[in-house]
Amino acid sequence: MQKVSIEAHSLTKRFGSFTAVDDVSFSVAKGEIFGFLGANGSGKSTTIRMLTGLLQSTSGTATVAGYDINKQPEQVKMRIGYMSQKFSLYADLTVAENIRFWGGIYGLTDAKIAERRAWAIQTAGLEGREASLPSALPGGFKQRLALACAMLHEPEIVFLDEPTGGVDPIMRRRFWDLIRQLAEAGTTVFVTTHYLDEAEYCNRLMLIHAGRIIAGGSPQELKTQYIQNPVMEVETDRVIEAMNALSDDPRIEETSVFGTLLHVSIKPEYNAEDVIKSVLAAHNLPLHRAERIVPSLEDVFIHLLDQQGVTSDAS
Amino acid sequence: MRAILHILRKEFLQLRRDPNIVRLIFIGPIAQLLIFGFAINLDVNSVPMIVCDLDHSLQSHDFIARFENSGYFPIVAYVDRIGDIDDYLQRGKASIAITISREFGRKIAKGEPAQVQAIVDGSESSAASVGISYAQAIVAGYSQQVMLAGFARRGFGMLRPISVEPEIRVWYNPDLRSRNYILPGLLGMILMQATVVLTALAIVKEKETGTMEQLIVTPVKTWQIIIGKLAPFTIIGIIDILLALAGITLLFGIPVRGSLVTLGGLSALFILTTLGIGLFVSTVSSTQQQAMMTAMFFVMLPMNFLSGFIFPIENMPKLIQLVSYLLPLRYFFEIIRGIVLRGAGLDVLWPQVLALVVFAVGILTLSAVRFKKKLA
Incomplete structure (x- = not known):
């Protein structure tokens, strides 16, 4: 058994003069939940579309399940499942008819289809709703059904392109439970998302911005490797004024707003708590609480984008 | 498989x-x-006429009777003043107005030239031109009779003017009914509609909803998708052509003179070309609306008007005639009219069949390549 499930070398896709994916390399181990994290238009979907054979790469190579995506697309297609951002089952076929069709398209025998149908219905939690049209199903169930249909042929790897778009948080969590089950059963999961909370569920993450990978690692590694400064969570009544005051101070590296709280990263040579107290006191701003926290992925993401010069002003 | x-x-x-x-x-x-079949009729059967007889002579009544008896000119009114004619023509109550001058009867009797004026509503040009030619024929017949009568009176009774009377026989559609020309063509139209639009829509719909993308990531081959998508519309096309054929033979009494097998086979060949066009339309459209518009304006409209469905290609400008050679419907019209009306077989229709084969192979190859390239 190969250990590496997906491997990309300098994968590049240009549309005219626009480079959607720029020299992207990574590798995904078997059974891993591998997250591709980035904003809309950052190149996530383009990457997934190249890996699944929906798009030709401009240059670079990749192997999926050990087969070259450009030279052996048929071999690749047999071994992957794909679920796109759109709900892409037939709206005018019932749940059971959809399962039968997609199973048939993957070349399963009737007996195998029957067996997998039972699995899919159970996985999607749709017992008793086999004769419903997908349009009658609540949002989260549609997604689970789509995932189950993409898994009918028991692929080695499943590609999920923003699978939880438009799904409420509870159903999202249940969907991720399902993804984890699939990974535990040995399926490699390649998932794109722009939800940072979802990224926490991944074994490994790549942060992609403007077609380039800007960071990679497990969520834990990202949080510790890319942010070495202590991060303080600050509670105050006057968030914006406090942020302005703190940003101006040379001892402070970054300040960002998290709802009604501030996350402040202080240069390591200073005592973080003292810095915050002194700055706010100097500006006559109240301080209710300041405590050191483990940075979230969002902190990491903002920090990395800052370094890319994205969030800072042109001046 | x-x-x-x-x-x-x-x-x-x-x-x-x-x-x-x-x-x-x-x-x-x-x-x-x-x-x-019922409403659209290009035959001019009736040219409503008004008569302004200023003469009221025996001769003028005789002259008018000739029009009336022809059956083509129902007289809607008699007026006595020339000025009254306008009103009838303008309201469209009459298409032709005949004015007989005051001295008509006397001049005829004396053997002198007499004047009759006909005013024709030219706004309906085809009815007008047919009306004029009918009227001219009637007038010519009348003149000849008057002339002969004159000769006879002057004692040249034995003298007969030498005339050639052509004996014209119309074959295939002896009553010259335009319905017989149009309805077989309708088979081609119906086939085209059923296949081009439905095919294009069915494929583009899958692109729109994302299921096409889902199909592409499966191991299924492009040609399998194409055949699977096109086959149902072939069947629909065949059902439709049988339906239309039953209609024109049973309802309108137009018998199929040629072989039904040939007709069926060549219809299937024609369906291949329209499916190819539908497939092509789907490759240039990303929404169903676009596909609909493309099919309507770039396929159906030119095919309707330039293939000789209603308007004969021979009457079109040379350039348009050349364009019509690119339209498969043109060949299918020739084939279907040949088989239905003239009982023609492959021995005479083979050039059209060959043209359709070339077109079918060409468009299907082109579309399949485009289809594949667009998706992969």
Whole structure:
């Protein structure tokens, strides 16, 4: 058994003069939940579309399940499942008819289809709703059904392109439970998302911005490797004024707003708590609480984008 | 192979659930058959006439009677003043007005030239020109009779003017009914509508909803998708052509003189070209609306008007005639009229058949390549 499930070398896709994916390399181990994290238009979907054979790469190579995506697309297609951002089952076929069709398209025998149908219905939690049209199903169930249909042929790897778009948080969590089950059963999961909370569920993450990978690692590694400064969570009544005051101070590296709280990263040579107290006191701003926290992925993401010069002003 | 069967079954399940399908497959063709068969008639059977007889002589009454007896000129009114004519023509109550001058009877009796004026409503040009030629024929007949009568009176009774009387026989459509020309063509129209638009829509719909993308990531081959998508519409096309054929023979009494087998085979060949066009339209459209518009304006409209469905190609400008050679419907019209009306077989229709074969192979290859390139 190969250990590496997906491997990309300098994968590049240009549309005219626009480079959607720029020299992207990574590798995904078997059974891993591998997250591709980035904003809309950052190149996530383009990457997934190249890996699944929906798009030709401009240059670079990749192997999926050990087969070259450009030279052996048929071999690749047999071994992957794909679920796109759109709900892409037939709206005018019932749940059971959809399962039968997609199973048939993957070349399963009737007996195998029957067996997998039972699995899919159970996985999607749709017992008793086999004769419903997908349009009658609540949002989260549609997604689970789509995932189950993409898994009918028991692929080695499943590609999920923003699978939880438009799904409420509870159903999202249940969907991720399902993804984890699939990974535990040995399926490699390649998932794109722009939800940072979802990224926490991944074994490994790549942060992609403007077609380039800007960071990679497990969520834990990202949080510790890319942010070495202590991060303080600050509670105050006057968030914006406090942020302005703190940003101006040379001892402070970054300040960002998290709802009604501030996350402040202080240069390591200073005592973080003292810095915050002194700055706010100097500006006559109240301080209710300041405590050191483990940075979230969002902190990491903002920090990395800052370094890319994205969030800072042109001046 | 099994993949195709799965696609086929899916297509039929979807067709069965499509609320518009009955309308598209059955009501549409039947409605057109009825409209084209009953309502649209290019034959000029009746040119309503008003008469302004200023003479009121025996001769003028005789002259008018000739028009009346021809059956083509129902007289809607007699007026006594020339000024009254305008009103009738303007309101469209009459298409032709005949004015007989005051001295008509006397001049005829004396053997002098007499004047009759005919005013024709030219706004309906084809009815007008047919009306004029009927009227001229009637007047010519009348003149000849007057002349002969004159000769006879002057004692040249034995003298007969030498004239050539052509004996014209019309074959294939002896009554020259335009319906017989149009209705067989309608088979081609109905086939084109059923296949081009439905095919394009069915494929583009899958692109729109994302299921096409989902199909592409499966191991199913492009040609399997194409065949699976096109086959149901071939069947629909065949149902429609049988329906239309039954209609024109049973309802309108136009018998098929040629071989039904040839007709069926060549219809299937024609369907290949229209499916190819539908497939092509789907590759240049990303939404169903675009596909609909493209099919309507770039395919159906030129095919309707330039292929000789109603307007004979021979009457078109040279350039347009050349364009019509690119339209498969042109050849199919020639084929279908040949088989239905003239009882023609492959021995005479082979050039058209060859043209369709070339077109079918060309468009299907082009579309399949484009289809594949667009998706992969």
